[in-house]
Amino acid sequence: MHAGLGRFLRLAQDGSSAAGLSPLKQIDEGRSGDIWDTASAFIKTRFPRADFVASTQRSRQTVGVVARRDWAGIARIRYPDDSTGIPAGLYANVDFSTRLANDKTVFEKVSFRLEPDGWRLTGYVPRENQ
Template sequence: MPKTLIFIFATLFLTLPSQAYAHTSDAEAAALAWLEAIDSGQYEQAWESSSPLLKNPLSPHMLERTIGAARRDFGTVQSRRRVSVIRETSMPGAPRGDYAILTFQTRFENRPQITETITPHLEEGTWRVSGYYVN
């Protein structure tokens, strides 16, 4: 194999993981910013930065009621640690695209171990939260 071809393959293999990491890093940054808005009670801000996949079925008030009900007895966030990231190109009931499923182990004031799953969706170059689940 010519040296030029080997160099091209080596360059591709070295840059692909860094591009994937950059996408994951950007998706996580969007998820954490959204969670910070939710944690501080800024539901309107969280709703504004959400994906249309989340905004279309929910008004800002419905988002507040839904998440408020799910987290009502938890208290304030004490810590949050990412435990996994899974990349997908499709999600149930959603259009094909680039999704990241981030799972966080979160410690709340009244609940020491809650799993939060948040799903950002890449839309026109910007990661926007399209789903949030707690258990």
């Protein structure tokens, strides 16, 4: 296992903001532009800032008022080449089980790519089923 991934996994298991909660908080606060500013370079080339912000805000609006988030899991994915349209590299998807104020549970996935300077966000996807 890559040393950086081990640290990332420990942070996620401890519920650390470095492993997904910080970007979720920024999304909650309507600061998706701040996320784009520090996102993976390939995200910036594929999605103009305004499009990323609008898409993230639309996705977040489907969630509702958050009462509590709990770390639900993490998946490591290695893309060996660019044949899928995703740059080669090591990725991590951090999943959260999110309890809403209306007692409904949704799941939120925050995705990252390991780059030379650390983990960079690549996406946010809320969904109703795990």
